[in-house]
Amino acid sequence: MKEYLQTLFNQASEKLPFLNEIPLFFNVPQDEEHGDLSSNSAMLLTKILRKNPKQIAEEIISNLKIDENIISKIEIAGAGFINFYFNPKFVNKKIEAIIDQGDKFGFSKEFSGKKANVEFVSANPTGPLTVGHGRNAVLGDTLANLLEAIGYSVDREYYFNNAGRQMRVLGASVAARYLEKLNLPNDFKEDYYQGEYIKDIAQKIVEKYSDTFKDDIENEIFKNTAEEEIFDDIKSTLKRIGIEFNQFYNEDDLYKNGNVDSLIKFLEEKNLSYKKDGAVWLKFSELGQEVDKVIVKSTGEPTYRLPDIAYHKTKFDRGYDLIVDIFGSDHNATYTDVLAGIEALGYEKEKVKVIIHQFVTITQGGQVVKMSTRKANFITLDELIDEVGKDVVRYFFIMRNYSSHMNFDLDIAKKQSDENPVFYLKYAHARITSILRLTQDQQLNISLENLDLLIEPIEQKIIKHLHRFEEELKTSAINFEPHKLANYLENLAALFHKFYTECRIIGSDKNLAEARIALIIAVKTVLKNSLTILSIEAPESMY
């Protein structure tokens, strides 16, 4: 519908060149009394033309070549809105297109040939994933799905560091628990990882190697076993909610492959770094940042900025057209450094989209639960999945704007599974499937011959909502806002449930019944396709 208006206005702009002066767009009015789509062009033009908006509106309308089979009415209303009402005959044709395209409907090839890299989770393997990681994981995977839906070829990438201080502490923690299991004296320090899973890992080493390493607690076996075990756990947790990475990138490789060294040299040659107090500083102040920052400590060790910049450089060098980073808000101070560094290297930082999502606040018994992997007072993502299941977890984490501070009350987590909107969506899909089963028994079949019979207000509302799907999907994807798709879906399900209550299929006139079957198949198609993008099951039955 929007496309049609767009072409109408483009044609009109040949006679009314001022239409090119303003952005053209058409809104769905909140109040259906105001038509199907509405334009505010006349009001935007008042300043330029210095005329009454209603006069301008009339001038625009008189230059639109209206096809009455498509648009049934145009009105000027309010302060100067132009409201368009579409002919049901035109509206209802959408059903044919949806059924024709089936499980491909909504998906576009607009960005095919483009490569995207979505980096998310990227938790170091020091412990199980927490509920906090859940938001990051689901957001990243869903965004990847959305980008694929508009044609991108997407790599899902997990970046990790198994060589830092955290990992050394992890190894020492396991070693101490190992000695403990052997009933030997050990020095379990306060800043060690305190979770039970450390003991489990130590137990495995005892079972496999007995006391072989009792006098060699510096041995790499502790760190390496821990890393392996924990990474396996992380991967299996992610798999439970339908997430699989096709690329893992180890920070250590940046050192082994010389990426970091060559970056240091490059920055030095370009005169972008200098030495002071025994450390190497990057001239961030010349790159639009507030102050210079250290990239190599006086000990000779790099700070995190250096590998981060080197890492992002590889993403550019690997030929991605779009680079998406999903971070929690604790990273909000670090990514600007990386972007400044990337720009200094001569890359287009516009290709990088950084998504900073806010944290999930967890409350239990009315108290905020503070999470710390090291202190082991966290709630794992696995526990949450056990409690509410994959689909609720996935939907819960994308149903809200990532910029909102999300609140999660553990006490009602279980209860919420019965009240969660995701069931509402699934129910709509299951209901449709059920109706289709019964109509088959009644010898009723889909027919596209009599779509004109679908003139009930609720039927028209549904079909007009279906018209918006392709655009909603696209804007969700290019604006990185999966929650918009979720909102769209909830509205569609609500419309269907209302239709279900008001309109019957079995028992109606055959022609009408068969047109309605077409309608609900179209609804089912859109529900299914959307849920596929969200990686949520679309059940045939709720029983």
Next chain:
RNA sequence: GCGCCCGUAGCUCAAUCGGAUAGAGCAACAGCCUUCUAAGCUGUAGGUUAGUGGUUCGAUUCCACUCGGGCGUACCA
């Protein structure tokens, strides 16, 4: 102190480059199942969009300040 994010109904959250009377779910109350799944539908109630000022035809949206909350602000990652 400074930087980023947030503040909307009792609770959790929407609101289409600034658009018409700010909307849903949950909770509360009142209704609807001998006919396609009641995990549903209908209705009632619930708001000074934290506050003050500004920009304009029009502000939840943009700007300034104030208040409140989250996260940062390292030669930790």
